[in-house]
Amino acid sequence: xxxxxxxxxxxxxxxxxxxxxxxxxxxxxxxxxxxxxxxxxxxxxxxxxxxxxxxxxxxxxxxxxxxxxxxxxxxxxxxxxxxxxxxxxxxxxxxxxxxxxxxxxxxxxxxxxxxxxxxxxxxxxxxxxxxxxxxxxxxxxxxxxxxxxxxxxxxxxxxxxxxxxxxxxxxxxxxxxxxxxxxxxxxxx
Amino acid sequence: xxxxxxxxxxxxxxxxxxxxxxxxxxxxxxxxxxxxxxxxxxxxxxxxxxxxxxxxxxxxxxxxxxxxxxxxxxxxxxxxxxxxxxxxxxxxxxxxxxxxxxxxxxxxxxxxxxxxxxxxxxxxxxxxxxxxxxxxxxxxxxxxxxxxxxxxxxxxxxxxxxxxxxxxxxxxxxxxxxxxxxxxxxxxx
DNA sequence: ATAATACCATACGCTACAGTATGGAGCGGT
DNA sequence: ACCGCTCCATACTGTAGCGTATGGTATTAT
Numbered sequence: 001x002x003x004x005x006x007x008x009x010x011x012x013x014x015x016x017x018x019x020x021x022x023x024x025x026x027x028x029x030x031x032x033x034x035x036x037x038x039x040x041x042x043x044x045x046x047x048x049x050x051x052x053x054x055x056x057x058x059x060x061x062x063x064x065x066x067x068x069x070x071x072x073x074x075x076x077x078x079x080x081x082x083x084x085x086x087x088x089x090x091x092x093x094x095x096x097x098x099x100x101x102x103x104x105x106x107x108x109x110x111x112x113x114x115x116x117x118x119x120x121x122x123x124x125x126x127x128x129x130x131x132x133x134x135x136x137x138x139x140x141x142x143x144x145x146x147x148x149x150x151x152x153x154x155x156x157x158x159x160x161x162x163x164x165x166x167x168x169x170x171x172x173x174x175x176x177x178x179x180x181x182x183x184x185x186x187x188x189x
Numbered sequence: 190x191x192x193x194x195x196x197x198x199x200x201x202x203x204x205x206x207x208x209x210x211x212x213x214x215x216x217x218x219x220x221x222x223x224x225x226x227x228x229x230x231x232x233x234x235x236x237x238x239x240x241x242x243x244x245x246x247x248x249x250x251x252x253x254x255x256x257x258x259x260x261x262x263x264x265x266x267x268x269x270x271x272x273x274x275x276x277x278x279x280x281x282x283x284x285x286x287x288x289x290x291x292x293x294x295x296x297x298x299x300x301x302x303x304x305x306x307x308x309x310x311x312x313x314x315x316x317x318x319x320x321x322x323x324x325x326x327x328x329x330x331x332x333x334x335x336x337x338x339x340x341x342x343x344x345x346x347x348x349x350x351x352x353x354x355x356x357x358x359x360x361x362x363x364x365x366x367x368x369x370x371x372x373x374x375x376x377x378x
Numbered sequence: 379a380t381a382a383t384a385c386c387a388t389a390c391g392c393t394a395c396a397g398t399a400t401g402g403a404g405c406g407g408t
Numbered sequence: 409a410c411c412g413c414t415c416c417a418t419a420c421t422g423t424a425g426c427g428t429a430t431g432g433t434a435t436t437a438t
Contacts, residue, residue, distance in 0.1 A: 157350050161350070164297070165309045186340060
């Protein structure tokens with residue numbers, strides 16, 4: 001139905017994609033082997049061939065998510081030379097309704113495993129770092145760039161949660177565009 | 190040990206407090222009857238005398254949390270006449286390391302039950318409303334006040350999550366004070 | 379003192395899921 | 409045509425938690 005080509009066998013990535021979808025909408029705790037198997041139309045006999053256990057799936061799924069997100073940012077944001085334009089592009093991307101953001105915001109409230117805390121800390125510091133770098137390139141001093149990037153990133157994180165809470169989903173493209181413009185005006189000048 | 194006066198029997202509030210503590214640190218999904226009973230030094234025979242089921246506990250716990258938070262804001266924030274000072278006080282309170290904030294930020298990523306979504310939506314809109322009101326009283330027009338309050342509230346929510354992620358807990362009083370000052374400078378002038 | 383009520387322990391059945399063990403279908407290589 | 413590998417189904421065991429049923433103890437009321 002959903003697939004154009006009906007596959008005969010599943011790959012590890014199929015399981016990871018299904019897991020990431022669950023994480024995005026219900027959190028890591030909701031990633032369960034048997035329900036996922038049912039959803040994919042197989043039994044857990046398949047699962048334990050591809051993965052050693054439940055946490056292994058979570059681990060590899062998050063790895064895939066992280067790589068995909070990194071690639072996206074590197075290609076669409078970090079390639080922009082002008083720091084102000086780069087920040088603006090980041091604000092716009094931040095308000096875009098993509099799964100990656102949902103996963104991130106869900107993980108931010110998850111305290112179920114130290115692995116997750118570790119990954120989150122790394123990612124967050126990475127992102128703060130490149131925001132700070134952009135502010136510095138704009139000519140602001142170290143201290144201001146640090147505080148301002150923390151502020152900007154807080155807006156990003158906060159908005160993700162607000163969107164889910166107030167609308168049940170991320171805003172559509174038009175709303176996102178408008179909000180990004182306002183945020184940029186307040187935090188970029 | 191922890192109690193000065195060793196109580197002979199538990200009250201419903203004892204269960205609610207224990208539940209709120211779990212919600213703050215591990216989320217609603219982690220609220221389980223038997224583990225809580227063990228923690229409180231009783232069996233679930235006690236629990237099912239005080240509550241009809243697990244969700245009943247969650248429901249009443251969140252009700253208690255909500256009332257307590259409302260009372261706190263009404264007494265320490267809404268009593269301030271000057272809108273600018275009122276907003277500043279709110280910023281400071283927002284960065285304070287209290288359990289109420291932890292609970293709120295945890296719930297924001299919880300999609301386990303429609304009850305929670307409903308409560309969150311109400312609370313968030315309430316808070317946005319009084320922020321917007323303060324900005325209006327400062328002289329800003331309707332549209333700006335709305336966008337700015339959304340921005341400010343996003344910072345609040347985002348900062349909560351960032352704190353947990355980067356430090357494992359909310360910042361101490363000194364850091365909170367500094368950050369609140371910076372935020373106020375950026376969002377209050 | 380006795381009866382009622384509040385509070386809790388114990389023991390039970392039930393379900394969902396984790397993980398293992400094993401067998402089997404289908405396919406490519408030779 | 410047979411072998412071996414990939415992928416999955418089936419059938420277990422084990423555990424954790426939900427909710428119920430019922431009996432027991434301690435406190436309070438009368």
